């Protein structure tokens with residue numbers, strides 16, 4: 001198969017996502033008072049409502065409605081004042097009442113959008129001209145959200161015995177109804193994503209937004225956040241949609257990226273060989289790095305969707321919506337803008353720090369009591385050092401930033417120090433002194449070295465004066481060598497330039 005970059009030169013990938021998020025932070029289920037916990041012994045959090053007993057009447061969880069309205073406001077959706085619940089019929093033991101309660105054509109939240117900041121690897125892969133690129137190839141891609149609707153989760157099924165990976169007559173299927181009736185919100189995007197990287201970034205941004213709202217623990221690993229992706233191809237310049245395939249229940253950002261990448265390349269190969277892409281559901285096999293057919297897709301008609309007669313329509317008041325709005329904390333985009341305005345950070349750095357609530361609070365804690373001059377250095381350490389170093393405390397990050405701001409260490413040394421004190425709680429300044437790493441910026445001591453080097457390297461000095469400014473690097477190196485690594489290269493650079501220009 002061709003590589004992704006090559007495929008995307010001829011073909012445009014049209015990607016949409018459906019994201020299911022369990023509202024795990026609520027105390028009770030969607031339509032009954034059962035405790036919301038998946039960790040309890042199986043089938044202990046159940047009642048006639050979530051077991052689908054005839055005659056049991058559902059009562060909607062108001063907190064769940066608040067959560068979905070907050071999710072809608074945070075993703076720039078229109079909050080629909082009038083909507084209702086529908087029944088989606090299917091037969092499977094994981095939903096004892098034989099229908100799932102969900103929403104119909106009008107969801108609580110409709111027509112929103114999230115803007116993606118695309119930079120780093122993968123940036124510049126969007127050659128359709130719909131977005132303006134910055135000088136570094138980074139761009140902002142607006143992704144429209146079709147809807148966010150409310151529904152309930154099904155029970156968890158475990159199959160034991162029988163043949164590996166297949167259900168046979170010897171298989172026993174166990175059902176845990178603790179999960180049945182868990183409030184679930186489903187977000188559906190418009191097909192606005194164009195690369196696997198954009199899809200991955202969208203999921204990350206959505207996860208960060210929901211985490212900030214505190215409506216879910218958003219764990220892809222444990223399944224409280226799950227994602228289906230669909231993708232089709234069309235020739236560049238074409239506006240018609242191709243036939244899409246869908247990939248179900250992807251449980252990591254990497255799987256989402258890799259599954260889409262594989263599927264785009266697979267479809268391109270099929271189409272270029274004159275074949276047909278079938279509308280089907282495919283399953284991603286991470287171990288074999290390929291997608292395989294699960295089933296040919298059913299149509300909406302198969303579900304016999306109709307309004308649930310047991311649940312009255314909703315009419316949300318302005319007061320209710322405003323109450324939800326007032327509960328929304330500062331979101332990543334607003335935080336990014338504040339970091340840019342208050343600390344003068346670059347957009348990409350500010351977005352990276354503001355994006356993850358735990359990183360943002362760590363950053364803000366590290367700034368407490370720090371001198372204003374140190375702020376950009378703290379941001380630099382957070383963006384360029386912390387992700388590759390592991391366990392550093394707030395005090396250690398602040399300490400490293402102070403050393404850098406004082407030119408007591410180079411960035412390479414800061415990286416070395418960070419690696420050495422990671423997980424130990426050791427003070428970076430104490431480490432630097434104990435290992436003789438502190439660089440002198442003392443003008444007198446360094447000045448003597450500079451004069452010695454200039455007196456010795458007369459050829460290079462002449463070259464510099466003849467216009468070869470690159471030779472400065474050589475002279476800095478000579479000073480560093482003479483200082484046995486304890487002189488600050490920035491200070492040497494400055495002093496050399498002053499003497500040579502003077």
Ligand SMILES: [Zn+2]
Nearest residue numbers: 032034047050
């Ligand atoms: Zn219940």
